[in-house]
């Protein structure tokens with residue numbers, strides 16, 4: 001059977017745990033055929049990021065047009081975009097990008113700055129499904145976010161700016177807050193005690209995109225994606241890949 005095609009527009013992580021590499025593994029694990037547009041190449045491992053090379057905008061546009069000209073897309077995930085011109089490019093082609101999920105990647109867990117807040121701002125006002133973690137949401141709304149109540153207020157504010165749905169993720173505590181269609185849902189997952197959480201945000205947003213491609217309504221897609229991330233965190237809990245926070249086990253099933 002022909003699988004749904006899901007596109008990731010994101011940066012490459014040479015360490016394989018986050019970015020394009022995590023996205024394509026998630027797509028494959030969940031039954032989608034993955035295609036990709038690389039926005040930046042990072043030299044990265046589990047210990048940190050040592051170099052970032054943005055791909056020239058005409059090459060990013062050429063990749064996107066090559067994909068759009070040949071594949072029927074069922075969903076699109078956007079990760080690290082680095083350059084505001086990439087956000088403008090995505091907005092320019094947005095009517096051909098169904099089920100758009102935007103992870104406004106700003107800072108890696110290792111502390112490296114991957115993008116400026118201004119570079120993702122244009123996409124935040126587009127009716128996509130937005131998946132900031134607490135820190136990214138804080139950067140977007142301009143104040144510190146700690147509690148689930150503060151996550152809910154921030155999600156509501158971001159929906160007010162134009163997003164179709166917003167999930168603010170809470171990392172290790174496994175409490176996420178979804179704001180969609182006028183309602184707020186607090187998702188309480190199983191907190192996994194693990195060092196290996198590199199790429200959890202990329203994996204979560206990619207899994208949402210696959211589930212939307214499969215036809216799940218937004219709340220179901222988010223819940224299913226959260227279950228997948230929990231399973232992948234549990235699967236990789238005891239392995240050692242690199243000396244820092246390692247990747248998830250995307251193929252836990």
Ligand SMILES: Nc1ncnc2c1ncn2[C@@H]1O[C@H](COP(=O)(O)OP(=O)(O)O)[C@@H](O)[C@H]1O
Pocket residue numbers: 132133134169170171172173174175176189190191192193194197199200201202204226229230233
């Ligand atoms: N240790 C953990 N146990 C259970 N769920 C986790 C854990 N760490 C992250 N998650 C979940 O992973 C998903 C991605 O969130 P998060 O880690 O906050 O993203 P990011 O990598 O962008 O910081 C969310 O659903 C979050 O609740």
Ligand SMILES: Cc1ncc(COP(=O)(O)OP(=O)(O)O)c(N)n1
Pocket residue numbers: 010011012013018019020042044079080105107108109110114197198199200201202203
């Ligand atoms: C190339 C690239 N893109 C995104 C990230 C951030 O990924 P995320 O899933 O938020 O994971 P952590 O960095 O928080 O582990 C990245 N590091 N590299």
